[in-house]
Amino acid sequence: MRFLNHVNNTRPCRPRRILCVSKLTSLEYLRSQNADLDVDQILSRMKGEGLNPDDILAEHQRQIACEQNLISVLNKLDISFRITKRMGTASRYVNWADLVVTIGGDDMFLLASKLITNNTKPVCGINPNISKKNTFTVPSKYVADIESMFEKLYRGDYDTLMRSRIKTIMVGEGLFRRPFHIHEKSSRDRRPKVLTQSIQRKIEDSDFQPRERILPWLALNEVFIGEFLAARPITLLLDIEEQKSYKIRCSGMCICTGTGSRFWYKTINIQSAETVEKIVEIATGEKLSRQEIYKILNKYHQALIYSEEDLNMTYMIREMYHNSRCERNNCPSKQKCNKLSVKSFGFDAGIMIDGSISMPFNDGVVATFEIKPEYSLKTIVLT
Numbered sequence: 001m002r003f004l005n006h007v008n009n010t011r012p013c014r015p016r017r018i019l020c021v022s023k024l025t026s027l028e029y030l031r032s033q034n035a036d037l038d039v040d041q042i043l044s045r046m047k048g049e050g051l052n053p054d055d056i057l058a059e060h061q062r063q064i065a066c067e068q069n070l071i072s073v074l075n076k077l078d079i080s081f082r083i084t085k086r087m088g089t090a091s092r093y094v095n096w097a098d099l100v101v102t103i104g105g106d107d108m109f110l111l112a113s114k115l116i117t118n119n120t121k122p123v124c125g126i127n128p129n130i131s132k133k134n135t136f137t138v139p140s141k142y143v144a145d146i147e148s149m150f151e152k153l154y155r156g157d158y159d160t161l162m163r164s165r166i167k168t169i170m171v172g173e174g175l176f177r178r179p180f181h182i183h184e185k186s187s188r189d190r191r192p193k194v195l196t197q198s199i200q201r202k203i204e205d206s207d208f209q210p211r212e213r214i215l216p217w218l219a220l221n222e223v224f225i226g227e228f229l230a231a232r233p234i235t236l237l238l239d240i241e242e243q244k245s246y247k248i249r250c251s252g253m254c255i256c257t258g259t260g261s262r263f264w265y266k267t268i269n270i271q272s273a274e275t276v277e278k279i280v281e282i283a284t285g286e287k288l289s290r291q292e293i294y295k296i297l298n299k300y301h302q303a304l305i306y307s308e309e310d311l312n313m314t315y316m317i318r319e320m321y322h323n324s325r326c327e328r329n330n331c332p333s334k335q336k337c338n339k340l341s342v343k344s345f346g347f348d349a350g351i352m353i354d355g356s357i358s359m360p361f362n363d364g365v366v367a368t369f370e371i372k373p374e375y376s377l378k379t380i381v382l383t
Contacts, residue, residue, distance in 0.1 A: 019094055022108075027056050066103055076147070082097070100124075106127075110220055122380050138380075164309060170351075170361075170366070173364065176209055219255075225252060226252030232348075240340055248317060250321060253317050254315065256314055258307045265316055266301065312337060315334060345363055
């Protein structure tokens, strides 16, 4: 396992071309959807729907102020830059840039990280909302003093964290349909119910389409596999590092990186104090104090987290059906590995990458997940 080296870099970072990818605020989105209304009318409508118009306006003002501050600093430093809120536009400039800077929270950073497909282009994030604690963005003190951030980069007074990412290779039919981008959908949009086989899908799954696809998006946190209808279980065939195979039935499967071990993976594995208390009582006959229980829980939850630079992924099976087949095969509910292949027996299933991009993953399709050093994301860390 490799850990972050906290010794300052000796090589200064002097970017000459910067791509700034900024979050689309709620107010900007609402204005784009309601061109016939002014700002006051939009805020009034949102208040009628139970939203706080002051929060919406404050978020917008913080975002715009941060954008203007960054633009002012870049002009002062004579750095060429492009600033955009559209991922399509950003994708055209990512190769041009020496550095990618995101303006927004962790979700914005995750989304923009999909643009970078190598381990050489650095990225850092600025979150205008200093009241929120974020994992990927620089400390909040730099929001009001962005120039000092670049001064540190120029001096080489920063660290780099090579966050491991998961590459997905799919084999099967229907791999080139348009993915489902969560960020493109509003809360009012609802995915249509799919409870029967679609003739249109059969047309799309033409024999002329390639049967293998390397997905262009690398997962920084996790990949999730499951049926779109949450109540429907899914059957999967797991091949772990080409050594052991297990056929399982479950509610879904999460495959995470070291970075992702701090997020959804940890949440899935969280145990309650009541569960620990009961297990210890059954196993030992002793009744622990509340303080002892929380001490055990804290040790267990901390043990789930591992280095962001670790070249292993960890899978976690949600609500696995413990039938005779699973017990006979001794299928582990979670395990670390470097490579994992999963065959789907799903009906209307999907692969979700970092909670933002979804691809169909139905009966007969095989997905292989792997981590290599060249897939890592070069993240700038400031203190």
